[in-house]
Amino acid sequence: MASAGLLDALLQGLITGMIIAAGALGLSLIYSIAEVPNFAHGDMITIGAYLALALNKPGAIPFVPEFGGLPLIAAGILGVAVAGSTGAIYEVAIFRRFRSKGADLITMVIVSLGLALVLRNVVLFLVGSGNINYDTERVTNTNVELYLTGNGLSVQTVQRQAGDLVTLGEWGYGWLSLLAIVALAAAVGIGVYRWRSDDASFETVHLVSPRIFGIASGITALAALATVLQGAPHTIDAAVWSTSVGVSIKYGVIIGLTLVTMLAMNLLLKGTKTGRAMRATADNMALAEIRGVNIDRVQLVVWVLAALLTALAGVLTGWFASNLNPNMGFSLLLPIFAAVIMGGITSPYGAVLASLIIGVSMDVGVFLLPAEFATYRTAIAFVILIGVLLVKPEGLWGDV
Numbered sequence: 162m163a164s165a166g167l168l169d170a171l172l173q174g175l176i177t178g179m180i181i182a183a184g185a186l187g188l189s190l191i192y193s194i195a196e197v198p199n200f201a202h203g204d205m206i207t208i209g210a211y212l213a214l215a216l217n218k219p220g221a222i223p224f225v226p227e228f229g230g231l232p233l234i235a236a237g238i239l240g241v242a243v244a245g246s247t248g249a250i251y252e253v254a255i256f257r258r259f260r261s262k263g264a265d266l267i268t269m270v271i272v273s274l275g276l277a278l279v280l281r282n283v284v285l286f287l288v289g290s291g292n293i294n295y296d297t298e299r300v301t302n303t304n305v306e307l308y309l310t311g312n313g314l315s316v317q318t319v320q321r322q323a324g325d326l327v328t329l330g331e332w333g334y335g336w337l338s339l340l341a342i343v344a345l346a347a348a349v350g351i352g353v354y355r356w357r358s359d360d361a362s363f364e365t366v367h368l369v370s371p372r373i374f375g376i377a378s379g380i381t382a383l384a385a386l387a388t389v390l391q392g393a394p395h396t397i398d399a400a401v402w403s404t405s406v407g408v409s410i411k412y413g414v415i416i417g418l419t420l421v422t423m424l425a426m427n428l429l430l431k432g433t434k435t436g437r438a439m440r441a442t443a444d445n446m447a448l449a450e451i452r453g454v455n456i457d458r459v460q461l462v463v464w465v466l467a468a469l470l471t472a473l474a475g476v477l478t479g480w481f482a483s484n485l486n487p488n489m490g491f492s493l494l495l496p497i498f499a500a501v502i503m504g505g506i507t508s509p510y511g512a513v514l515a516s517l518i519i520g521v522s523m524d525v526g527v528f529l530l531p532a533e534f535a536t537y538r539t540a541i542a543f544v545i546l547i548g549v550l551l552v553k554p555e556g557l558w559g560d561v
Contacts (some may be wrong), residue, residue: 166404168307170528176412178520179419180477185500185512186426186492187470192501193443194463196266197256200273202471203494204280207487208247209472210479211284213240218296222288233297233480241472248468251276252461260460277491284487293485301410303329308400314339315394319405332386341387350379369424370510372554400561419513422473425465426509435462455497495539496523499546504557511557518557519545 192200199205210500211222217236219225231239259272301320307316313335319326354375370504397403441449442459452454471490478493479485483496496519503518504511519542524543549557 163402164405165407167525167528168259168404169406169524172408173410174408174524175414175517176481177524178515178517179415180474180481181424181493181496181520182419182513182516183474183477184471184497186422186491186509186515187503189468189501189504189509189512190426190439190463190470191467194439195252195256195439195460196446197269198498199274199467200270200498201251201277201280201493202273203286203469203490205244205247205468205471206475206478206490206493207284207477208280208490209240209468210475210485210489210521211478212243212472213237214293214479214485216240218293222292224287232298233295233476237294237473237476237480238474243468243470244472244475245465247467248464249371249461252464254516256419256464257460279466281487281491283373288487290487292352294483295479295485297480300411300497302407305406305408307404307406308395308397309402310395310397310400312336312395313399314523315400316391316490317394317397322490331394332391334391336407338390338392338428339548342383342390345386346379346383349382353378358559369427411481415481418473418477422470423509423513426470429466435459439463470555473501484508492539496520499542503546503549513559516551 168286168385184202187205188199188202194341200460213224213233215222216231216239217233218230220227220230223247226356230236239357251316253274256269257269257271264272301322304319306317306319308317313333315331315333316330318329320329335534354371357371357374367370430440438449438454438459441452442456446456449459472491475490478489496516500516501511501521504513504514521543522541523538529537
């Protein structure tokens, strides 16, 4: 049996990055449109996670009457919806009042810090400082084991059932097959990217970036070719290298939800009247107001959307880690800020790309460094941030 290694840490980092991305999308909106570096963003993530917990496992929270609880998917949807209303409350009751008084940036920062402390202490008062988990079915992990031999690559899928390891499937690829799969997938991805980039009308609309089409096409081609060209497994006794990668349905759900959210946000910003008003407000709030944009309405939409996105990040974090605690959102705050700044303030794609880089750098860094350096996991993200901004101060993606 192969042991987990760098590839497993890479996958874990990608999932961590996807969770960071869900929070970064919301902070990017607030930071660029409402012009508030919202330090309460992390605690808004915590509130979203606990709203879902109150519906999924009400007995775990004092003051919440026991009513049997909802499945996590229903509790998550309702919790995210309720969190949207809290975003409206933040805007109308707090930030709009300070904005109407002409509060400067420092004042807004202090207000957001105060809101963060209030939210965190409310959670501590209501649920205590202990760890809680959602009431949901246990998800069985599957290990994908890779063995590199003289004849090529062998793959086995293994799952633990009733205490025993069961091989679910095994197959192999020769060296020529591997080369063909990688080359053809890269050619498909590059070809689709160039085709979409050359389409002037598509380039003008910007609803889905040509880069996204190229990446998605390349990954799809890679998966299809790997399925078509798979052959008999090779003997693994003389494998020169082996590793194991754990996969789970959780990973697919987290990746899928984050990607759909990213595309939906980009569609909203680039393809709707409300989105155009939001972008105009981000460019020049005073000029947008002169041209007839209802600034208060735009700000309300921004805070509601940000609350929805943070709640989604909170539910995904609690489900992925099987652990909720009052500091769970605060621990994500600095990586989320780093992702927003690194990715380019105006692009949902940039926020997601930077989140993936940060998530991977954190988890792979912990894997590569000695165990005593694990506490510096977040610092690794900021080393990456500084390095990227020195090369590209405008961010990784820009407004594409």
